[in-house]
Amino acid sequence: MKDVIEVKSLRKEFKSYSSRQGLKGAFRDLFTRNYQILRAVDDISLTIKQGEMVGYIGENGAGKSTTIKMLTGILTPTSGVVTVNGMNPHKDREKFAQTIGVVFGQRSQLWWDIAVQESFRLLKKVYKVSDEDYKNHMEHVIESLDIGPLLDKPVRKLSLGQRMRCELAAALLHNPPLLFLDEPTIGLDVLVKLKIRKFLKEMNERYQTTILLTTHDLTDIEALCERVVMLDEGKIIYDGQLGQLRRNWGEGKQIQFLFSQDIKRVDIENLTAGLEVEWVQPGRPFIWVANVRNDENVMSDLIGRVVASHKIKDISINEVSTEEIIRNIYEEGIAVK
Template sequence: MNAIEVRELRKEFKSYSSRAGLAGAFRDLFTRNYKILAAVDGISFEVKKGEMVGYIGENGAGKSTTIKMLTGILTPSAGEVVVNGMNPHKERERFVRTIGVVFGQRSQLWWDIAVQESFRLLKKVYNIPDEQYEPHIKEIIETLDLEPLLDKPVRKLSLGQRMRCELAAALIHNPPLLFLDEPTIGLDVLVKLKIREFLKRINERFNTTILLTTHDLSDIEALCERVIMLDEGKIIYDGSLADLKGNWGKGKEIQFQFDEVVSKTSLVEKTEGLGFPIEWKQGDQENVWAAIVSQEEAVSQIISLIASHFKLSDMRINEVSTEEIIRNIYEEGVFYGK
């Protein structure tokens, strides 16, 4: 049995618009202008037990709306959802015992009481026996380094500390399925690494299925072999991250650091006669530019030409990043019409 099965899922919302002026406001009292917007537009996919899947897309693509339907918070306008063998919004009480959810923007902990008291309350909510709760929460606390935080009220925790506690709270009942919606938003590198390692560990040990929604593609690369890409409520890619890179990430990024500030215009003028497309992208400094090319044989020619016309202080060659690949997919719409 799959952990998640979605068939032609659709969620529509009414969007109201106000008329201008006093007369318009008066008319709005009696009749409202509105249009139907499809936040999720007929998507279908399956997630196997034990999979770690990245669910990605731009703001407004429909990611969070999908997660809310999969967790039973929202009722679909049409389509079928089966999660852990149940209908999330019809079998709500039984269903919520089989999932864990972490929303980066919302808390499931009680704001004014100590973290450990929130854990104990959740233990009662899920009716977890002591012999099961004690060893499991102890391991979570040790792995996420929560011991110094247990006596603190949640409102006194930093964002990184709170997110670690949120993750622990979502896993108190050891659910077979975990939904993570922007779990590392605003966190520093060390906290992100700690959370990633913990997620890998629970996936390997308990075969926990994880659906991860995030804008931080380094999370996806570190955890997920499969990605589902959403745009305007539709799935535009569902497959392995390796295939995505292999099919649309061909080419190199050649980063040049110049001794002085160089304009994009001068770089284009010097390289336009080479006969192959080059995309120039400025780096984090005024004197750093990157040339992105699709042909491997172009690399040596560009390096030779640039070095002969400009003074360089540094240079490196990188594979085109996942972030760059996905940005190009959205900008160029390479999947549309396929």
């Protein structure tokens, strides 16, 4: 498989200006302004091969969207080398745009006041797609995303879920080999998310479309991506298989107890004193979750103490979720490279 994205020592810095207080400060700002250099992306290196579906994750402000904008040619890097589809994204803009599709969850590439199919026709001209290629490819896309009934409706009259399905179809109208998705399922209901995930898997299998997915919804990552890249303060702290991340950092279990009555934290912590357990209350009444090591003796002792002291309606034992693993990594500042 060839390399679709090659990034070496990529850096992006911004100037952040601050204003002085008062009239005197405002007058001084006219001549000299205070500023500091903020490094949004800090010397990252990354390679993505054709056909990969990669999850690009991190907290707000970690540098995810800035990276995507440099990879798509919207922003010029401060330093470093970026090669995408064999081109420099910000130097070969027109030619490069023909080889990528982009969906930003909070921005639209469709025209607001005209019918969806008219937007598609305009994009067909922009990307110079032949009638035959358009018909062969878009029939499958429209059917898979179930947007046939929406084609004659103005974009402004679509729901969020309907619009996002049309946005995805528009991004894939010219059947690009590389697709960037930045929060594509933000605010969508479960059924729409499932439909979009299924479609993306089909596109990847059918055309070997390379997908770079940025999202805060880790269920999207788990459903689509085998590989994840974690970013923190502009640096890559993990690049590898999602399964390996779980094996290395998710060896514990989560035991969920549904009590018959409300239990105070101090009572349940005193009850399990001496055991390596972290108690979490997920915000639902009468429910407590114990995070413990994957040790039969510890789990048996824990369950025995709780059941002997309180009436229990239900107990469930689960693997530690990916969301919990990643939350712990960021909170504890673990270097997982």
